[in-house]
Structures are given as structure tokens and as C-alpha cells.
Amino acid sequence: MAIFPPAKAVWWNEPVEKSEILWVVIALLWSLFMFFMMPYWHITGKQNLSNEAYRISADAFAEKTEAMADKYTVGEVGDTGVPIVAPPVGTDVYLYGRRWEWWPALKFKKGETYRLHLSSLDWLHGFSLQPVNINLQVQPGYEMVVNITPTTSGEFSILCNEYCGIGHHTMVGKIYVTDK
Amino acid sequence: MTTALFRTCPDTGFKIDLKVDKLIKWNAVTAIVFLMVGGVFGLGVAMTRWPAVHLLPADWFYLALTAHGVDVLLVWLIFFEMALLYFCSAILLNSRLAAPKVAWVQYGMMLVGALITNVAILQGDSSVMFTSYVPMKAAPAFYLGIILFAVGALMGCFVFLGTLYIAKKEKTYEGSIPLVTFGALTACIIAIFTIGAGAVILIPTLLWSMDFINYIDPLIYKVIWWALGHASQQVNVAAHISVWYAIAAILFGAKPLSEKVSRTAFFLYILFLQLASAHHLLVDPGLSSEYKIFNTSYALYLAVLASMIHGLTVPGAIEAAQRKKGYNKGLFEWLRKAPWGNPVFSGMFLSLNMFGFLGGISGVMMGTEQLNIIIHNTIYVPGHFHGTVVVGTTLAFMAFSYWLVPTLWQRELVFPKLAKWQPYLFGLGMGMVSVLMMGAGTLGVPRRLWDMSYSDAAMPYEFPAAAFLMMGLNGVFALVAGVGAIIFIVQMVGTVMWGKKKVPAAAAPETAAAPAAPARTPEASAVSSYGSAGTMEVPGTFVLALIFLVTFMLYYFVNWKYLSSVWGLS
Numbered sequence A: 001m002a003i004f005p006p007a008k009a010v011w012w013n014e015p016v017e018k019s020e021i022l023w024v025v026i027a028l029l030w031s032l033f034m035f036f037m038m039p040y041w042h043i044t045g046k047q048n049l050s051n052e053a054y055r056i057s058a059d060a061f062a063e064k065t066e067a068m069a070d071k072y073t074v075g076e077v078g079d080t081g082v083p084i085v086a087p088p089v090g091t092d093v094y095l096y097g098r099r100w101e102w103w104p105a106l107k108f109k110k111g112e113t114y115r116l117h118l119s120s121l122d123w124l125h126g127f128s129l130q131p132v133n134i135n136l137q138v139q140p141g142y143e144m145v146v147n148i149t150p151t152t153s154g155e156f157s158i159l160c161n162e163y164c165g166i167g168h169h170t171m172v173g174k175i176y177v178t179d180k
Numbered sequence B: 001m002t003t004a005l006f007r008t009c010p011d012t013g014f015k016i017d018l019k020v021d022k023l024i025k026w027n028a029v030t031a032i033v034f035l036m037v038g039g040v041f042g043l044g045v046a047m048t049r050w051p052a053v054h055l056l057p058a059d060w061f062y063l064a065l066t067a068h069g070v071d072v073l074l075v076w077l078i079f080f081e082m083a084l085l086y087f088c089s090a091i092l093l094n095s096r097l098a099a100p101k102v103a104w105v106q107y108g109m110m111l112v113g114a115l116i117t118n119v120a121i122l123q124g125d126s127s128v129m130f131t132s133y134v135p136m137k138a139a140p141a142f143y144l145g146i147i148l149f150a151v152g153a154l155m156g157c158f159v160f161l162g163t164l165y166i167a168k169k170e171k172t173y174e175g176s177i178p179l180v181t182f183g184a185l186t187a188c189i190i191a192i193f194t195i196g197a198g199a200v201i202l203i204p205t206l207l208w209s210m211d212f213i214n215y216i217d218p219l220i221y222k223v224i225w226w227a228l229g230h231a232s233q234q235v236n237v238a239a240h241i242s243v244w245y246a247i248a249a250i251l252f253g254a255k256p257l258s259e260k261v262s263r264t265a266f267f268l269y270i271l272f273l274q275l276a277s278a279h280h281l282l283v284d285p286g287l288s289s290e291y292k293i294f295n296t297s298y299a300l301y302l303a304v305l306a307s308m309i310h311g312l313t314v315p316g317a318i319e320a321a322q323r324k325k326g327y328n329k330g331l332f333e334w335l336r337k338a339p340w341g342n343p344v345f346s347g348m349f350l351s352l353n354m355f356g357f358l359g360g361i362s363g364v365m366m367g368t369e370q371l372n373i374i375i376h377n378t379i380y381v382p383g384h385f386h387g388t389v390v391v392g393t394t395l396a397f398m399a400f401s402y403w404l405v406p407t408l409w410q411r412e413l414v415f416p417k418l419a420k421w422q423p424y425l426f427g428l429g430m431g432m433v434s435v436l437m438m439g440a441g442t443l444g445v446p447r448r449l450w451d452m453s454y455s456d457a458a459m460p461y462e463f464p465a466a467a468f469l470m471m472g473l474n475g476v477f478a479l480v481a482g483v484g485a486i487i488f489i490v491q492m493v494g495t496v497m498w499g500k501k502k503v504p505a506a507a508a509p510e511t512a513a514a515p516a517a518p519a520r521t522p523e524a525s526a527v528s529s530y531g532s533a534g535t536m537e538v539p540g541t542f543v544l545a546l547i548f549l550v551t552f553m554l555y556y557f558v559n560w561k562y563l564s565s566v567w568g569l570s
């Protein structure tokens, strides 16, 4: 019994029951399969993070973002004062989170790939693109680069899904995707 | 020093050091009180996330959520685990406890620490969640309390190790330590690692909150914090699996199918469970995919392998024991004829199944590097861990309490009828809470969010009606589970205070958990043999395991399919 010392002093060479051995083998194979699924998806899958990242200060990132917005602003989200920016395909796109907004709103073309740089100017935030359901962690002091390819068009929202203080539930941004 | 006084447990025949008796009682009762406090906060949170009810204002919601996380995840579980460590060492080994004074320091520091952190949270400027990610800052007392609590727990670990040493030296048992004690040792070793990691990150953070240090890198904080936060979940796993084995032994006299396999599985935990902090960093910048894949999978999923092994061997041991008693018809007579009205069994068996099906499968899914993209920080995550630490660990500890409390105090349960229902109310209620949060998370609903209708946001976003429906139902089932939790707490506190004294001969046979074995002499052990000896095959368990595997595979692939439908990322 498991609450008493093993019945046989030499328990390590007792025979192992058949169904137990079989299960260990099955479980091991499944474990290995799941492990190799990850590198496999890096090779064949279309949803992988680039791991490209840099250290950056909040000021420097804000500056780059504003420079991009100055060049490519095409409108405003309602009367929120947040610009809608339509960067040309092939340029670097910047988006920052800070308490409690995503800035700026972006306009993409479906099927094109954009080099999206993400960072936070203050605390941690969570980039949660809905209803697509892509979720990324946005860290202050780090600039993360993701190459993102919209495959559906319409209006999308960026919710914040990392708790970031009392205004967390008001932090929504926008990405618009137009058909080509 | 060897002047310890003992009493003999009339139910089990174990020799119980009177000092350890008292320590176990205080740790267990304190744990249960904090479960109550944390549970109340949890209900407040769940009632706020029920869109139609939306109980608390925003600041109180975030405060309650912080308190909930701290009080249940840390305080309730770790106090109970201290009781378990003392039980598995001193009592199971018929030994005196090493350094009872240090054990009281453990108790005192943990209690003071827990109180300090709770006060800091209630004062309102420490609503940082139990993860307290920098640069969000809490009051210094918040971190200080947690540090005291952790150092207290570390002392408990040392007392446990000391007791193992004394028992060996004083030859209070023969041969190897029991499997359950081995499981507790696993938990203890992981706990020591965990607390070390905690010290490395929380002490600088405390200094930072007092302005002695001016910068802590938020990514490095997260990496080290999760070496604490994730590994400590494996302490819970090792502890509740030990409890499963213990209950199988106590109720059924079940022997492990194979000591070798079960112990190796625990050993895999020691080797690999320290990994997996990357579960929480899979979509963070600045870490390589190689690191993420290796770490998130516990090397080659070797710790998952270990859990799958326990998932077979625990019910397998029960099946073998039941078949030996003659419940041999068909695949499942052994299970049908199990004592489903005994909360010790029903709680344990629900815990075993729901931990595997809800907590386990979802954990592996979301711990997969790329799949994490579709659930990170959504309410899927709390859905997952209410499937692990609540219907897994908490329910297992509840089941064990139904045996431990009447046995240690030698009192009968105050409400034996209610006790029959309690594991189902709490377990199934929580199981639904877990499933519904996972469902809403799949639709993208964020965790730790006061208002999913975004009515205060400058830009609107509307979740599909199904998401609102699931969060509403989540509230309903949280109430069901809440009733279950209240019954448990009243039952335990009531039993301790007003329970009828047991007649020494241990009259109550079933609900009060009949004695497992008479006083055991070394010779008695020679009679018992391997669980798997003779004809012992466990076909029923094997079929259950295959059902589990197929569910696991289907769910795993469905999520890859889902991932493949989202925008391209490279």
C-alpha cells in the first residue's frame, strides 16, 4: 500500500504489468509527437513568431511611431483624436500601447505582409486582435517585430488583455483591413 | 530530544507524535479559513464577470481579484501542503517530528506574511494581481508579506526533510519510504527550488518598491517570477497526486501497480517540472523559439508523460484492489461498486478525472509554442487553471480532509448527508466554471477584465452573444461551486468544534472513511505483494486511459486547425 513502505524490500526489480508498459510507451510516443509538432509548424505552418526583438526606450519608440503617423495619416477614428494611418506595403509599421490606448489606428490591405513593431510606453499590455484572436504580449523597453498578413478584411479591434491598471477595460484600438 | 510523546491512532494504528498532531491541525484549519476568505473574493469576481450582474465597481473588482489569487493559490494551498508534509513524514513513518519549534516558526511566519499581504491588498494600493508584474508597483508590505510567507514555507520543507532523516536514523520504518511520502518529497524538492527563484525576484522587487533600486527589467522579472509561479504549480500537482495514492490506499487498501513505475514518474517531475516557466512567455519578445520549445515542453514533454502515467496507475491500483475483492464482472464493475457516496472517494475520483480532462489537456494545448497565440491572456487561462488547482488540487485536498479531519480529531462529521453531495456540487460546479471560461476565452474574452461590454471605452468592441452567455452561465455555476465550498468549510469547522467524539473502536464504517489497515507490523508487509501480481490486469482503467488519449488528440488537433485559420504571422 502506498502509505506503507513497499512490501518487498527490493521493489525496483519487480515485474511491471503489461497494460502499464503499453501505456507508458503510448504516452511517450504521444509526448514526442507533440514535441516535434512545434518545430514542424515552424517549417510548414503560417503562424509563427519571428523572435526578432530589440531593446528600445519609450521615447525612441514613440518618436518612430509619430514619424510614421505624420507621413501616412489618412483619417481619424470617429472623434477620438486617434489617427488612422495607412502605411505603404513594405514600410515599417509602429504601434504602441500605453495607459490606456493603442496608438495609432492602422489601415492594412488584405493579403499584404507588414512588418509590425510593437512596444509599450509604460507598463505591460496585451495585444489581443479580435475577432481574429491573435494575442501577443507587449513589453515596455522591448520592441517586438511581427510580420503580419491579414487574411480577412473589415474592422478589427485591439483589446488589451494584460491587466494594466484601473483603465484596463477601456483600452481598445483599431485595425482596418481593406480588400485590395 | 527523543522525548516526543506519542498517541496511537485508533483508526489507523499509526503512532502519532503529539506535537505533529497539533501542527497538522493548525496548518489545516488555517488553510481552510483562507480558502473561505479567498473563496468569497472569488465569488465577488465571478459575480462581477457575470455581465447581467456586474456586482463590484472596477477598483473593487481588481482588488478582489488580487486577493482571490493570493489567498487561494498561495495561502490555502501552501498551508494545506504544510499539513501534508508533516503527515507524510512524521505520521506515515511513525516518527517524531524534527524540530517542532522550527515548524511553529513556519506556521507563524506564514500566517503573519499572509496577513500582511492581505492588509496591503485591502488598503487598496496593491491591486497588482498575484503576479505583480513590474513596472506596476504595489506597496512594499505586499511583497514583504509574500516573502515572509515563502520563507515560512521553506522552513516547513526543512522540517520535512529533517523528519525523513530522523526516521531513517531511528529506524522507525523498514526499507524505502512509502510511495506517498516519496511524492511528498518530490513536492518538497520542487518547493525549495521554487522558493529560491521567488527570493531571487521578490527581494529586489521589494527593494525597488521602497526606492532602493530604481529599475527592474520587466521581461527578466517575468522569466524569473514564473520560475516561481509555474514550478510552484508542480508542487501542487505532486502533492495532490500523493493524496490520490494515499486515498486509494486508505479506502481500498490499493497497492501501487508498480512501485518502480510510479516512483520513476515522480522522479521525472523532479527532473523536468522546474521547466515550463516559458508557458507564460510564449508570445513575449526577446526569447528564442528554441528556448521556448524546450522549456515549455519540459524537455520532451517528459513531465506530461509522468502525469499520464499517474493517470493510469492511480485508478489502476484501485481497479486491481477492487478486482481482488471480487468486483470482477466486465470492464467496470470495480468502478460501479466503488463508494460513490463517500466524499473521500468521490472527491478524489472527480479530481483525478477533471484534472486530466480539463486541466491537463488544456494545459498542454496552451503550453504549445504556437497555439499559445490563440489563447494567451484570454479567460481561457483561468479556465485552464481552475481545471488544475481547483478541481484538481483543491478538490483532492477536500476529499482528503474528509478522512484526515475526522481521523485526527477523532470526531464524526457534523453533516454526513451533506458530505455525500459536496464533492459533486463543488467539483461539477467548478468543472463547468472551468469549461465555460475556456469557451469564452476561445472567443477572445480577456482575463482580468472588469467590463467585457467596453461601455467606457472610446472605441467600441462587441463580443458575440455566445461570449456573454458563457460568462453569465459561468456566474451561475460559480454560485453552485460556491455553495459546495461553503458546505465544505462549515463541515470542517463544525466537525472540529462540535463533531461527536468517535467511540475509540472507530464505529462508522463508510462515510467517515473506514480504517485502512490495522496497526501494521513489519511482518504484515511481507504478506502483501505487488498490486499487479497474479492475474492482475487492469482492463477497465486501460480503456479509460484510451478514452482520455483520444480526447486529448482530438482537442489538440482541433486547436491546430483553429490556429491555421488566423492571420499569417512570421
Ligand code: HEM
Pocket (backbone or CB within 6 Å): B039, B042, B043, B045, B046, B049, B065, B066, B068, B069, B072, B073, B076, B077, B129, B130, B131, B379, B382, B386, B389, B390, B394, B446, B447, B448, B449, B478, B479, B481, B482, B485
Ligand atoms: C468559489 C470558488 C471560486 C470561484 C467562484 C472562482 C472564480 C474565479 C474567477 C471568475 C476568476 C477570474 C478570472 C478573471 O477575471 O481573470 C478567478 C481567478 C483566479 N482563481 Fe478562482 N475561483 C474560485 C476558487 C479558486 C480556487 C480554490 C483557486 C486556487 C486554488 C483559484 C485560483 C484562481 C487564480 C490563481 C485566479 C487568477 C487571479 C489573477 O488573474 O490574478 N480560484 N477565479
Ligand SMILES: [Cu+2]
Pocket (backbone or CB within 6 Å): A097, A098, A099, A100, A124, A125, A126, A160, A161, A162, A163, A164, A168, A171
Ligand atoms: Cu493595457
Ligand SMILES: [Cu+2]
Pocket (backbone or CB within 6 Å): A125, A126, A160, A161, A162, A163, A164, A165, A168, A169, A171
Ligand atoms: Cu490592460
